Amino acid sequence: MSTRISPDESAIAVNCRSLRNFSVSQKALAAPTVKLWIDGKEVESKTKEWIDLTNPATNEVIGRIPKATQEEMHRAADSCAKAYEDLKKYSPLSRQQWMFNLQHLIKRDIKKIAANITEEQGKTLPDAEGDVSRGLQVVEHACSVPSLMLGETLPNVSRDMDTLSYRVPLGVTAGICPFNFPAMIPLWMFPMAVATGNTMLLKPSEQDPGATMMLVKLAQEAGFPDGTVNVIHGQHDAVNFICDNPHIRAISFVGADTAGRHIYQRGAQHGKRVQSNMGAKNHGVIMPDCNKEQTINQLVAAGFGAAGQRCMALTTAILVGEAKNWLPEIAEKAKNLKVNAGTKPDTDIGPLISKGAKQRVIDLIATAKKEGATVPLDGTNVTVPGYESGNFIGATILAGVKPNMTCYKEEIFGPVLCVMFAEDINEAIHIINSNPYGNGTAIFTNDGVLARKFTNEIEAGQIGINVPIPVPLPMFSFTGNKASFHGDLNFYGKAGVQFYTQWKTVTQFWNSSKYVDSKPQTAFPQIK
Numbered sequence: 079m080s081t082r083i084s085p086d087e088s089a090i091a092v093n094c095r096s097l098r099n100f101s102v103s104q105k106a107l108a109a110p111t112v113k114l115w116i117d118g119k120e121v122e123s124k125t126k127e128w129i130d131l132t133n134p135a136t137n138e139v140i141g142r143i144p145k146a147t148q149e150e151m152h153r154a155a156d157s158c159a160k161a162y163e164d165l166k167k168y169s170p171l172s173r174q175q176w177m178f179n180l181q182h183l184i185k186r187d188i189k190k191i192a193a194n195i196t197e198e199q200g201k202t203l204p205d206a207e208g209d210v211s212r213g214l215q216v217v218e219h220a221c222s223v224p225s226l227m228l229g230e231t232l233p234n235v236s237r238d239m240d241t242l243s244y245r246v247p248l249g250v251t252a253g254i255c256p257f258n259f260p261a262m263i264p265l266w267m268f269p270m271a272v273a274t275g276n277t278m279l280l281k282p283s284e285q286d287p288g289a290t291m292m293l294v295k296l297a298q299e300a301g302f303p304d305g306t307v308n309v310i311h312g313q314h315d316a317v318n319f320i321c322d323n324p325h326i327r328a329i330s331f332v333g334a335d336t337a338g339r340h341i342y343q344r345g346a347q348h349g350k351r352v353q354s355n356m357g358a359k360n361h362g363v364i365m366p367d368c369n370k371e372q373t374i375n376q377l378v379a380a381g382f383g384a385a386g387q388r389c390m391a392l393t394t395a396i397l398v399g400e401a402k403n404w405l406p407e408i409a410e411k412a413k414n415l416k417v418n419a420g421t422k423p424d425t426d427i428g429p430l431i432s433k434g435a436k437q438r439v440i441d442l443i444a445t446a447k448k449e450g451a452t453v454p455l456d457g458t459n460v461t462v463p464g465y466e467s468g469n470f471i472g473a474t475i476l477a478g479v480k481p482n483m484t485c486y487k488e489e490i491f492g493p494v495l496c497v498m499f500a501e502d503i504n505e506a507i508h509i510i511n512s513n514p515y516g517n518g519t520a521i522f523t524n525d526g527v528l529a530r531k532f533t534n535e536i537e538a539g540q541i542g543i544n545v546p547i548p549v550p551l552p553m554f555s556f557t558g559n560k561a562s563f564h565g566d567l568n569f570y571g572k573a574g575v576q577f578y579t580q581w582k583t584v585t586q587f588w589n590s591s592k593y594v595d596s597k598p599q600t601a602f603p604q605i606k
């Protein structure tokens with residue numbers, strides 16, 4: 079986590095610390111402030127509580143993020159409620175046009191957004207562009223909203239009577255985002271919410287809000303009316319505000335387990351619909367008959383890409399039978415990955431998001447050693463010339479990992495691959511199904527019968543066959559399950575449309591004959 083000090087605390091720090099710290103604190107105070115976004119305008123917060131925004135490659139303070147005041151949060155939610163009334167006059171076809179425009183504008187600005195992501199989040203520039211592109215695909219999916227929202231009709235359910243069922247928006251919705259995909263996750267949320275006729279109050283991660291701010295400005299340029307998407311910043315108070323605010327009808331959350339379970343419960347207590355995508359432990363099963371070279375490349379890329387800070391990272395490899403002998407080759411490939419700042423060309427592994435995240439990963443590796451894992455590759459002592467203060471860890475492999483070890487029970491969220499061994503496919507399936515998480519899994523094999531057995535018996539919600547990170551495109555839904563998801567309706571795809579809408583069913587009777595009942599019929603009508 080980044081160092082979090084309010085301006086008042088900084089002032090104390092200025093008085094008490096050494097000259098070097100003095101200049102750091104002054105620098106922090108001089109850093110530009112991140113604004114709120116309310117009613118189509120940037121708003122400077124009047125808060126006294128600020129969070130430092132740091133560059134993970136250097137740990138320099140590059141901005142200050144306000145913890146929005148209660149008054150500001152109410153203003154943002156009220157603005158969403160007012161905008162919702164206004165939004166009712168726009169047809170799905172108008173909203174579709176906004177999505178077409180947004181798609182074009184995101185493509186125009188993709189490099190700028192990616193550069194911001196690399197600065198605030200740390201991932202490499204090509205990976206940051208991928209972050210935006212995967213979100214862009216949801217905008218493209220949202221362009222089909224008139225078809226996606228089609229209802230159902232059954233004419234003549236009785237004499238002169240028809241029934242029509244159609245989807246209507248919920249009203250004000252909210253989105254709470256994690257740090258690891260600063261563009262993709264907000265884009266999972268607000269385009270689908272607005273395309274289906276809702277407004278949205280967004281709370282980006284307090285660790286990298288820049289991409290969200292750029293996206294909502296593009297939304298305004300695309301034609302979204304003012305107040306359709308508002309942005310507040312903060313931590314627990316902002317989250318609890320969203321859970322409790324009576325305007326808000328539904329909450330989309332993506333992040334770690336503690337917050338996700340809390341938001342699911344607190345939101346539901348207030349009668350809100352909640353979809354909560356949480357933590358993960360994704361296993362790749364390596365069968366000895368697979369295409370070895372291709373599989374090792376895929377495994378190393380999916381385990382260490384984005385410094386392991388992906389909810390679908392392949393963090394645990396299960397080497398089955400003879401495949402256990404491939405460990406040295408896996409370690410060799412992983413050792414060659416280049417650790418450097420995300421802005422540098424050819425970087426494979428950028429920094430972790432914060433000093434706290436780095437320390438947590440180092441501690442988990444140390445605990446794994448104590449608990450009996452071997453470490454064929456240890457990246458904890460990596461130094462990056464020119465970026466000595468960054469939050470870097472090199473590719474690390476923990477081998478002989480057992481289900482009772484802390485490194486297996488916890489989501490590491492760093493460039494660390496846990497390696498387990500299994501005698502056969504049944505043992506591998508047993509290990510995976512015994513794990514509480516169910517985000518994703520993959521099998522690498524050339525045996526179709528075995529792959530079918532795996533897909534039939536495995537419980538995880540997203541399965542790859544020779545595909546290491548099987549995140550479905552947005553015409554499908556993101557279907558993590560078990561402890562990785564709370565809720566009934568997943569993000570994007572058909573379920574995404576259902577999440578942001580509710581059914582309205584109309585039964586209509588237009589009497590075409592002169593016949594009128596002679597007296598009231600008190601019994602339920604019967605089908606004859």
Ligand code: NAD
Nearest residue numbers: 255256257282283313314317333334337355356357358389
């Ligand atoms: P996080 O839970 O720390 O933060 C997510 C959001 O919740 C932030 O906006 C934060 O301000 C807020 N928050 C954090 N702690 C809170 C608390 N105790 N109470 C209320 N609100 C709180 O998550 P993160 O570290 O930003 O993101 C990484 C996590 O997100 C990982 O666990 C990863 O697996 C998960 N993730 C899941 C998916 C998925 O689709 N399943 C996708 C991306 C990330």
